[in-house]
Each structure stands twice: as C-alpha cells, then as structure tokens.
Amino acid sequence: MRRALALAASPDARTGPNPRVGCVLLSPDGEVVGEGYHHGAGHPHAEVEALRAAGGRARGATAVVTLEPCDHTGRTGPCSVALLDAGVARVVHGQSDPNPVAAGGARRLAGAGVEVVGGVLAAEAEALNPAWTFAVTHGRPFVTWKAASTLDGRVAAADGSSRWITSAEARAEVHRFRAGVDAVIVGIGTVLEDDPHLAVRRGGVVLPREVQPLRVVVGRRDIPERARVLDGAAPTLQVREHDPATVLVALRDLDVQHVLLEGGPTLAAAFVRAGLVDAVRWYVAPALLGAGASALGSAGINSIADALRLRITEVARVGDDVRIDARVLRAEED
Amino acid sequence: MRRALALAASPDARTGPNPRVGCVLLSPDGEVVGEGYHHGAGHPHAEVEALRAAGGRARGATAVVTLEPCDHTGRTGPCSVALLDAGVARVVHGQSDPNPVAAGGARRLAGAGVEVVGGVLAAEAEALNPAWTFAVTHGRPFVTWKAASTLDGRVAAADGSSRWITSAEARAEVHRFRAGVDAVIVGIGTVLEDDPHLAVRRGGVVLPREVQPLRVVVGRRDIPERARVLDGAAPTLQVREHDPATVLVALRDLDVQHVLLEGGPTLAAAFVRAGLVDAVRWYVAPALLGAGASALGSAGINSIADALRLRITEVARVGDDVRIDARVLRAEED
DSSP: OHHHHHHHTOTTOOOTTSOOOEEEEEOTTSOEEEEEEOOSTTSOOHHHHHHHHHGGGGTTOEEEEEEOOOOOOSSSOOHHHHHHHTTOOEEEEEEOOOOTTTOOHHHHHHHTTOEEEOOTTHHHHHHTOHHHHHHHHHSSOEEEEEEEEETTOBSSOTTSOOTTSSOHHHHHHHHHHHTTSSEEEEEHHHHHHHOOOOOOEETTEEOOGGGOOEEEEESSSOOOTTOGGGSSSSOEEEEOOOOHHHHHHHHHTTTOOEEEEOOOHHHHHHHHHTTOOOEEEEEEESEEOSSSOBSSOOOSOOSGGGOEEEEEEEEEEETTEEEEEEEEOOGGGO | OHHHHHHHTOTTOOOTTSOOOEEEEEOTTSOEEEEEEOOSTTSOOHHHHHHHHHGGGGTTOEEEEEEOOOOOOSSSOOHHHHHHHTTOOEEEEEEOOOOTTTOOHHHHHHHTTOEEEOOTTHHHHHHTSHHHHHHHHHSSOEEEEEEEEETTOBSSOTTSOOTTSSOHHHHHHHHHHHTTSSEEEEEHHHHHHHOOOOOOEETTEEOOGGGOOEEEEESSSOOOTTOGGGSSSSOEEEEOOOOHHHHHHHHHTTTOOEEEEOOOHHHHHHHHHTTOOOEEEEEEESEEOSSSOBSSOOOSOOSGGGOEEEEEEEEEEETTEEEEEEEEOOGGGO
16 A cells, blocks of 8 residues: 555646546565556546556456545546456555545445455545545635734735735745645735736746646626736636635636635635635734734624634744644534 | 853842852962852842852952952942952953943953953853843833734734633743743733733742732723732732833833733833834734734834834744744844
8 A cells, every 4th residue: 555655646646636546456466466546637547557557467456546446437437347347356445535426436346246445544545635635525625825914913004015024935935835726816806906916936937827726816896907817827717706605616616626815804704704714824924013904804703712713733934934834623623 | 151150040049130140260270269159139249259258269369250240339349349359360251241330340450450351251141131131231121022812913802802812831831931020011901801810820829929020000090909910919010101111110110120011902002112012922822813902003003114023033832822932123133
C-alpha cells in the first residue's frame, strides 16, 4: 500500500478534478506484476494501467489500490469489471469511495467471489485528495476564507485605504496558496472598489492561464469592461447571485473542489452566516488602526456562546506578520 | 563581569523599585576578595556589600559592577565615595547609570584618580533591569497593553458578553504575567460593567497581598463599595483623571516601572492616541463574531499610512489560542 500511495503521489499525476490514485498488482508469491497511477481526466484509472502492465500475470493476483475501485462508467469503464475480467483474486484498498455515483466497486467484487479488504492506510489515502474527498462527500467545494487584518481586526483604515496591511512576504504566500486552489471568489463590490487582478504570480510574473484558478465574481452588478479580472490572464466567471450555497453549487458543477474566498467583510459574512466557511487562513499584521472596516461583517452572531469557533491547525511567522490557519469546528467533528 | 551579572540575578534579590546589581572585587593578582548584590530597597548597594566582605583587601582592588556606581545619597550613601574610601584602584562597570539623580559616579571616581572602564557587557547588564531602565530613562513606567480578541478583533459580542473569548490556559498565563508587573490599569467603565478582580491568582488561589501589583482604576466616577477591586486582596488606587500621561506620572511617583493596561477599547485608545503604549501582549482566540466591540476604539488614525506599527517579538500557542507579543515601533528605534 505504501508503494501504491507513492505512485498516486507521482509528481506528473495532473488529475485535475479526479482523485489521485495508485495501484500495485502482486502475484500470489508477492512479486510486483504491474503498477499504475491515474494521470488525469480522460486517462485510464490506476487499476487499468496496472492491469495493462501485468497482462496475463494479473490472473490470481492481488490488487492493492489507494481508493476503492469505481463501479461507474464515465469517460472510462468501471474498474470493478476490469479487475474481474482480468481474474484478480484479491483486492486491498485504502479509502472507501465517498462518491455515491462511483461507489459500489467493493460490493460488486465481493459479490463475484473476490476477497476484498478495505480501509488499509485509509487516512493516508484520503490525505492524497482532501479537497476531492470533501467535495464528493459534501456535494460542494471546500471553502477557505483568506483574511489579512491588523491586530484589532481591521482590513481597511477609516479613509478606506487598505494597501498594504500585511508584508510583501505574506502577499507572496497568498499567491502560492492561490495556485493550489481551483477558484478564487470576490464580491462585485471588491472588484468595483479595489480592482484586484486575482491571477497567480510567482516572482512578479503571472503564471500561464492553464494553471490559473478560476476567478469568480459574485453579485448582480456588471463587471466594468476594463476591470483587471477581465484581462484574460486567467478564466473569469461572474455568478449573478448572492446566495453562497447557490454560488458553490454552480462551482461544483464546474468540478471546483477548493475555493479561496478573498472577498471583503460583507461577502465573508454571507458565507459565515450560511455555514459555508470551512477553514480560514488569517494573516495578522502587527499594526493597530482603531477604526475602519472589520474583517467580518455582521453574520448574525449575537453572543459569545454563539461565536463561530475554530481549531488552529498551524501558526507561522511570515515576513513581519503571523499566519493563523484554522478549521471551523462543526457539531459532527466535536 | 559574568560573575557580577549572575550575582545580580540571584533569586533572593527582591529589589522592588531598585535595580538588580551585582559586584565582584578582585585583588591585583585576580583573586576574588569580595562579592555582593543588592537585596532591595533599604539594604546596602552591591558595592557596599562587596566592600564589607573584602575588608582591608579592597585597597588596590578592581571593582567589577554591573551598573555604574551611584553618586547619590538616598537611603544609603553614594557608592562612589564608599569605593574611594576603601582605596579601590580600578572600576569596571556594565550599564551606565541612566538616572540623572544618581548618575555621576564614574566621573567622581575618575576625577579622584581611579581608573574607570564602562560599557562592559552593557546589554546584558541592562537586560537585568529593563523596566527600571525604561522608567528611569523616560520618566514614566513601561506600558504593556494586554488584549484578548477573536480573529476579527472583537473583545465582546453584540449583546456585550465577553466571557470567555480565550481559553483557560491563556487566562492563567495573564495571571502569571500580572505577577511580574507593578500595576494593572483598568478604566472605571470596565469596573462598573465587568467588576473584575485583577488580583493575581496561581492555581486558583489569590497570592498574598505583598506580592500583588497595584490595581489602578482610571476615571472620575466612584468605584462601587462592593466592587471586587476594593476587597483588599491587593492594594487599589483610583486616579480620578483621564489623561494617560497624568496617570503614568502619578504611578511613576509611586515607583511603578511596568504597568499592564487591561482596560477596554476606550482606555486603550486614549493610551494609543497619547503614544503611551510601548508593547502589546495579544491573545487571539480562533473564533469569529462579526459584531460587538473591537479591541481598540478610535485612536485618531485615519489611513493605513498612519497605522500604529509594531514589531513582533514572540508568537506562541497558548491553550487553544495564539499569543502575539509585539513592541511599538518608534521613530527613535527605526
């Protein structure tokens, strides 16, 4: 399984919206007869790649795979059937398939007389695809809210100025984080006021459009023609809708699994109020303002008992600032 | 000098408002003939203690002392004169005396033909008495502002509730920090609203009155007779005055060198506006409120360019929270 996990994590596995999966086929005497991993949408699944490598030696073999084999015909046929057709005798898998559409592979295999063992190093397997797992399980993308405030929680001064609260190092780190998400969300208000670009830069250079996350502008007002988000450096989508749940469903339908919420206090409040913030990445600058907009607008929380509580996952010093990463605590996880 | 520094830092040196000082007397061939350190107000200074230990062997000796010998008759005579009377030939000192009233010892000694070398391990010597040095240099106590807020900078919810934003571990650490300052300041508004006790507890038990910092209540309205700050567990002072500079002068005259500002947003804003916050100890709880009082009220800052900037000195996780210690940047230090 460790080998299968390593295969899944191969650096050239560009899976896009699909999960990273690795598979190792072992002969009855423990010899590796085939290996494979998923290279991305439209490519064969890891199991199929391993079966092709093994050829006839797959008969009677054990398939070790990081994710429960799918039972679904998408752009490729179901892996469960491919494993049965190849005469595999035993399947050991890590994470169970959380996808109700694709699940059922283990059941079909067991029903056909194959010995199936699940849950082996399942946590490690799941850690290969946290956003995919979340999106498949919850039917919507995982939402990380990024904020950059002073110690006293301000994101702008009394006169509206907000550049820059945090250090250059913190802003560079935001670019690196953006590069790892599928979409970046701001409100139309932020576009009209600040005209942000939202494209990922590295060393000051805008990365190619193919690796840019989708720029999402939420709200009914038109984006000005000359707005920087319309410059073509990255794809841009306007969702003419305020309800965060509707926005996230629209993004799910575009295979978006992880979104970075970079909007202002009002948009953040709408997501918090809707229970649709899953994590925060918060940059605290060692500065005090005493006036100006607070990071979070009114989210319907009236007392300390009703505060939205989080659990800190990491604290780091970045440039002159502090980064606090935290997960929102939910009843299901308490 | 390292030995003199170690003597000054002796755990039984309870110097109160006086600086910690250590002294070693060396014979011309390098033998230690006397040692001493200051035990606190009313006790002999370190030099005098070392001279007593050395007796006649002080003649021709070198005195190594962490602080420039005083030239001032207070509760004890000037050390400069005592060193001259004993026939010391050479004086090596660390920190120069920042106190205009007591300074001049080196000059008097040199004028009388004693060889004087100053500034040896001066930074280490100064670090023995940071608050004393600050208070003597600036003519007022060092002010640390303690705040405990949510990520979005709130210190209370919309309904006014504020217990508790931070974890028990953070609150216990505040008690330990309080134990090391000379005074704790709150506004009368906080006393009327929250009725804080402000006495130092350890393991839930209130420490003896003798080791408690002074509880200072700022403002003109009367403290209610049954207020917890009047319970006698610690000394309490009301300063019927709003101006922070006046408050600090009053405290300086009581030999207060380090104050912890624990007031609410309004009192903190008055100190920030007056340029009288030197450091912050900020507890950030991983929680979001979106409404309620922000940690810092209006301090006359209008734009990002005018933000009060600080330099982070330490970041630590305390219980569920993050503590950020930072020093206010001043033009003189930039």
